[in-house]
Amino acid sequence: MIALNSPVKPNLNKLLPLLEKVNNSGWYTNFGPLHNELTERLEDYLGVKNLLLTNNGTSALQVAAKAIGSRSILATPFSFVATVSAFKWQQDDVAFTDIDAKTLNLCPDAIMNAYRKGCKADTIVATHVYGNPCDVKGINAVSEKNNCQIIYDAAHAFGVKLNNGSVLNYGHASTLSFHATKIFHTVEGGAIVFKDKGNFETAREIINFGINPENGIVDVGINAKLNEYQAAVGLVNLEEIDDIVNHRAELFYAYRNGLKDIVELPEWHPEANANGAYMPVLLNNAETLKKVSQVLNNRNIQSRHYFSPSLDEIFEDSPSFGTTNSLNVANRILCLPLHAHLTIEDVNTVISAIKEGI
DSSP states (O other), rough: OOOOOOOOOOOHHHHHHHHHHHHHHTTTTTOEEEEHHHHEEEEEEEEHHSEEEEEEHHHHHHHHHHHHHHEEEEEESSSSSHHHHHHHHTTTTTOOOOOOOOOOOOOOHHHHHHHHHTTOEEEEEEEEEEGOOOHHHHHHHHHHTTTTTTEEEEETTTTTTEEEGGGGSSSEEEEEEEESSSOOOOSSSSSEEEHHHHHHHHHHHHTBBTTEEEEESOOOOOBBBOHHHEEEEEEEHHTHHHHHHHHHHHHHHHHHHHHHSSBOOOOTTEEEEEEEESSSESSHHHHHHHHHHHHHTTTTOOOOTTTTHHHHHHHEEEEEEEEHEEEHTTTTEEOOOOTTOOOOHHHHHHHHHHHHOO
């Protein structure tokens, strides 16, 4: 079987000494030494400041919103469900607007149109879909004109650079997921990168029950800390990350070269690298999607109709300012196998199956 995804396995020879170190110290969580080391190394590797580790990517979104004072969200409908359910869960107001038909990211013109139609959201939530950076300049212009903040869901964008700097440095906050299926993982985990140091300090209190080390409980908080065992996994996996990203990017471009005349491919940001987080293709219609999926399944190749359905169809109680492109894309999107254990031979096998199904 050619699997859709295969998580990176931490090197046990390197991991076990770190776990023994944790056991010997008895410091298992609460901003321990491995947590702090991972924070510093990630800031250095990613080229960011004000990085806060969290227990998962969903809580990262929630804490980011609380820290910057968001209560009303204008969100992309084309993303993993957590991009929206994270805010719905904490009873924030959520509305939707459309994506760009070519990049599949939240469209600045659609955002502006939503505000013209009466949208009152104080925060735009945009996903760098499949690791492809949003039109950050366009979204920033809309943000400034409407006096609203920006949270980027960068769960797919670990290691992605835009204009030679980290894509995580855009917006008021960017969130990451370190789930086992991601390029870099801590089994479960996540992080937030804040533009403002004050928001970072607020968030650090929030994830620790609202406790300030000097002043006690200063606000309503939650427990969203990354523990030392998870940090140990992160430190081990970070040692291999360059090889992982380079290999996945090589496979990504091999796919795109082999399929460019066969299927429609999302338009990649011209000033960004690719990290090989996902391999999405767009089929002509739902019928072709079904046929190709069946051929892949018959040849024991996993694929996923990812992301579908469009989130405005799930959360029907949330206002929509038009999602024509998202609805269309969600009906014909397919993600192909892509992970660190995949080979070029596997990619060629998948391409051959796609051609058979078209």
